[in-house]
Amino acid sequence: MAVGAGKPDLIINGVSNAGGGEYSSVKVDGVGTVNGDVSAVTFDANGVTKVRGNLVAEEIDCDGIMKVKGDLIAGRSVVDGNIKIEGAVKGDRLSVNGILNVGKECELETLEMEGAFNIGGFLNAGQLNVRLHGKGRAQDIGVESIKVRQASKSKWNILWRWMLPRFSPELETNSIEGDEIDLEYTEANVVRGSRVFIGKGCVIGTVEYRTELKVHPGAKIGKEVKTGG
Amino acid sequence: MEPNLISKKELLDEKGISYGQLYRWKRKQLIPEDWFIRKSTFTGQETFFPRDLILARIDKIMNMKDDLSLDELADQFSPLLPEYELRKADLMKRNIVSNVVIERFASVDSDSIVYTFERLLYFFVADKLLHAGDMSMEEGERLLQTMREHFPKFEGKACDLLFARKMGVSSFALLSVPADIYYESGVKLIARLSMNECIEQLKAKLM
Structure with missing residues (x-):
């Protein structure tokens, strides 16, 4: 995908607005708003960035706060801070250190998540790695492999707690389906997988597993079912 | 249950594929979004597929995935007309x-x-x-x-x-x-x- 190659650059310094369009690289330092759809090879945002449309980029580096009105389609993205996408997310790899908010469904090959997240639609990922400092929420989750951990108690937790009142670092979802499932502090109605590890702090309605199930004594499970012979 | 639909669980058992494979194929757009039909049943929400379409599609994917990459497969299944x-x-x-x-x-x-x-x-x-x-x-x-x-x-x-x-x-x-x-x-x-x-x-x- 060679979006925007040979196209102009967009640079916002300070507080400014810009039109959408196709760019080679977009760089925002300060408070920048892009009106309309924007596509770029690299999208580098520092500060407060708003895109009033869809954002398509090969690489995104965001430090600070970013809001996207439409969909986000990105090859590789690294976010430190708070990102909110009102539409859907599609991409290869997304790492978030902070807060991720997605309105609709989310399809990624790899999602590395540290912090808190809320996904309004279906979360479909190849590899899903979560370290929770706050609440994690998704309607349903389908993966190849998922690993959920609670971040260790550190100074950061105190900061998070201050930023997010009623904070409790756990994952909440209707169902999780995948091959390799490794959970801690997760609340779900159904978990279905091949190799399933239910760790401490989990409350699961039904667990269906194909080859292996390990349960931590501190986990609550309503029903265990072995499937597929 | 409607005879022309197949539940996700049945599909996986019948074809011997895993959840991971199914979701991966969906991400690669080998299985169209609108084939995932959500319905509530007495055990809660479940996902169903149009039986004939999905079975034929899975067979095709399984037969061809050794010769073609998933992206090449996706091109084949895309309803968009190729530049050919x-x-x-x-x-x-x-x-x-x-x-x-x-x-x-x-x-x-x-x-x-x-x-x-x-x-x-x-x-x-x-x-x-x-x-x-x-x-x-x-x-x-x-x-x-x-x-x-x-x-x-x-x-x-x-x-x-x-x-x-x-x-x-x-x-x-x-x-x-x-x-x-x-x-x-x-x-x-x-x-x-x-x-x-x-x-x-x-x-x-x-x-």
């Missing part, structure tokens, strides 16, 4: 549609003319119906005319071709799917072809 062009001479040489069709419907075109994928598709559909013995040559002319006039209007959205006859008078129609259609009595539906399926078949032939 073929000269008339090559079309005849590669035997993609029978010579009868070319002689009858393309005799005015010179050998060096280049057909777009869309035009190839029209010939392919005509060829299919002729071979099945459903359609006469004269009707073929009208089929091609119908396709040329109306097919581009769908702009890549899924559609079906309907071919019906009543008291010897035939008619063609293009219909966006999914849709139900009911005829007055006396009308005989001779063929209903999914254009997406035809596109897939033709792509496979051209590759």
Whole structure:
């Protein structure tokens, strides 16, 4: 995908607005708003960035706060801070250190998540790695492999707690389906997988597993079912 | 449960695939979004698929995934028309549609003319119906005319071709799917072809 190659650059310094369009690289330092759809090879945002449309980029580096009105389609993205996408997310790899908010469904090959997240639609990922400092929420989750951990108690937790009142670092979802499932502090109605590890702090309605199930004594499970012979 | 649907669990058991594979194929757009049908059952929400479509698709993926990468597979299944062009001479040489069709419907075109994928598709559909013995040559002319006039209007959205006859008078129609259609009595539906399926078949032939 060679979006925007040979196209102009967009640079916002300070507080400014810009039109959408196709760019080679977009760089925002300060408070920048892009009106309309924007596509770029690299999208580098520092500060407060708003895109009033869809954002398509090969690489995104965001430090600070970013809001996207439409969909986000990105090859590789690294976010430190708070990102909110009102539409859907599609991409290869997304790492978030902070807060991720997605309105609709989310399809990624790899999602590395540290912090808190809320996904309004279906979360479909190849590899899903979560370290929770706050609440994690998704309607349903389908993966190849998922690993959920609670971040260790550190100074950061105190900061998070201050930023997010009623904070409790756990994952909440209707169902999780995948091959390799490794959970801690997760609340779900159904978990279905091949190799399933239910760790401490989990409350699961039904667990269906194909080859292996390990349960931590501190986990609550309503029903265990072995499937597929 | 409706007989033409298959639940996700049944599908995985029947085909011996895992959740991970299913979701991966969905991410790669090998399985279209609108085949995932969510319904509530007495055990809670469950996902269902249109049985025939998904079983055929999974078989195809399993057969072809050793030879093609997932991205190449996705291109094959995409309902978008590929940027593919073929000269008339090559079309005849590669035997993609029978010579009868070319002689009858393309005799005015010179050998060096280049057909777009869309035009190839029209010939392919005509060829299919002729071979099945459903359609006469004269009707073929009208089929091609119908396709040329109306097919581009769908702009890549899924559609079906309907071919019906009543008291010897035939008619063609293009219909966006999914849709139900009911005829007055006396009308005989001779063929209903999914254009997406035809596109897939033709792509496979051209590759």
